[in-house]
Amino acid sequence: MDLNHSDDTLAAASVPNTAKILIAGGFGVGKTTLVGSISEIRPLRTEEPLSERSVGVDSTRGVSAKTTTTVAMDFGRISFQSQLVLYLFGTPGQERFWFMWDDLAIGAIGAVVIADTRRVADCFAAIDYFERNGTPFIIAVNCFDGAPRFEADDIRIALTLQPEVPVVMCDARERDSVKKVLVSLVRYVMNSRSQPNQVSIG
């Protein structure tokens, strides 16, 4: 029977396991560089709701039903031998792309928030989002040439982080460095899961 045949084919075909990690941080902080250091970059077209602001730019006269416009973003893909594919999604920096974050965050292992010591405030928005959303995250300080070096504890204070949130130094251009960042995130998530939930109320 056709039906049985198609089920057999399906069972024989290998179904990849998939997982995703978000890469967040302010504009120009090295999100794309980090993703490109360790993974194959692929294009993705998505759409953006037309806001009041963009209505003036994209003439919508006569097309009242048009509520979105398409935008391009990239994602990274790492294929492992064990039928596992890990996706890295750089969260769009501009505030008009906030709508995409929920789509990206759902089901994610966690997030890496990249910080630049010259403008740490740029990553507050991402930290706020992940804290509210309950997405586990770590801070990766991208050590730019010429940027002031700080101890992890100074950065923790500057960002008013919870004590358990890891802060790691990295060079987004270096594959090994990026690998360590991702390993830190996955270990952090595994450890925080295996311990009883210490949810602070209030």
Next chain:
Amino acid sequence: MTSHDGHGERWLDQEAGPVVRLYALTKGRTLPNGGASFGLIDVVVATGERPSEHFRLGPEHRRILGICRRPIPIVDLTSEIDLPLGVVRVLLGDLTGEGLIKVISAQRQPVPDQSLLRMVLNGLESL
């Protein structure tokens, strides 16, 4: 390409945009029928069934079915087919509604389990 001919800028070829407005492909729909949700890393595959007589397969439906002969995550399908994610989701909704496509591995909600985390950790460490 753009050219200047004294009458301002003209858009030519791909710069002029698609011949068919994207959401014309979905008959104006921006959400899938039946309220199906398709996560970015959900894996879909063609079932090999035939469409019912009343269902008219569009060229984009056919392209999706072709790519989905093997299991593929939706984000890769979207990248390969070069249509916006929302459009792909609407078309996938049509195809799952007809039983031509099924979601075989949904992303873990709300969060991945320990065995998947262990696989990811092992994978990363072996890079």
